[in-house]
Amino acid sequence: MPSITVLWSFALVVAVLTVTPGLDTALVLRSAALGGRRRAWGVIAGIQTGTMAWGVLAAAGVSAILIASEVAYDVLRFVGAAYLVYIGGRMLWSAIRGNTSHGAEQPTTGTTDSFLGGWRQGTMTNLLNPKMGAFYVALLPQFIPAGAPQITWGIALAGVHVVLGAVWLTLLTLVAQRFRAWLSKRRVARTIDGVAGIAIVGFGARIALEGTSR
Template sequence: MLPSVAVLFSFSLVVAVLTVTPGLDTALVLRSAAVTGPRRAFGVIAGIQAGTLLWGLLAAVGVSALLLASAQVYETVRLVGAAYLVWVGGRMLWSAFRGSGDIATDAAPAAVDDSFIRGWSQGALTNVLNPKMGAFYVALLPQFIPESAPHVSWGLALAGVHVLLGTVWLTLLVLVARRFTQWLQRRRVARTIDGVAGTAIIGFGVGLALEGGSR
């Protein structure tokens, strides 16, 4: 037995708000689309959605609830995730300051790392190392999954709705960004994008690291 259309629709309304709210996923995808290329951007999207499906499955079987219940495990995941975000953002800032790396020149585009696999790994790691995703699903799924329902199939079905909405929204962002490829890959513009995205991602990482004090 799978969730009814009414349940899927209700769940989609809730996650749609999360999906379109600018955040870490938006920053990563837009930066990849603007500076590196479409393959890496779509790789980031695929990685993010793979992480979403994993969190949905873990929440459905109760693993993420156990993770949240264990302060030590939660703190480890939180700090590793925060460190990873600061590292990713720091690399972008370093690229912006040096004007090198993935950034193109005004005269001619540079060879950029437009790798789907590297994009996938970045998107997946960013999502999986974010314990807030686990907390979100642990809090949300019980409101939509009856106790008598098969939790794994329902959890995957609901997470699938989130994946579908996220894929559509982030793909639209990539397509919009690619309409302005030549302008976005100018050195000054690309350095600005790296600086803004890097600062935002470091901010997410620092916020995740400081979260422990209020938990």
């Protein structure tokens, strides 16, 4: 098993990635503010499921094969980009329509407060992001010594990333839930949907347009 020193060093590296605002942050904040508590926890769990899966796949060498295959990488890249554009497009459509239910202050966001629904969205978003695979293929070899059990080390290192990600996203969720009454107001909700939608569509477009350079 990796030593505490190795785990701590890995934690310092992935901590920067964890707290950097990105797709995960946009999904969780939007879900916590508008989708409901259960859906937000589901998104967090799904994101960490995807992170662990990428860690295991990288340790097993599966993601290295994906990165080495231009066709496989491009297929995953375009599928992932299309999925992100679809999610972001739905948010933009919700922002444009601005439908309300249960009174003028409660927006209809097109999602249900379902843990399973949030988990599916978080998992799919993470697994369909080829950059996560590239990140782990580039990073794990720096921490796994030759001859060490690859899967065991991959699970341990990805577990560190999962813990850091879960803690950080939980803090963001608690903050968003604290101000949910204000965030759920019609005008604010439409703004959140619009900003999150643009951000997520932008992530999808960037993945699609980046080509095979990695």
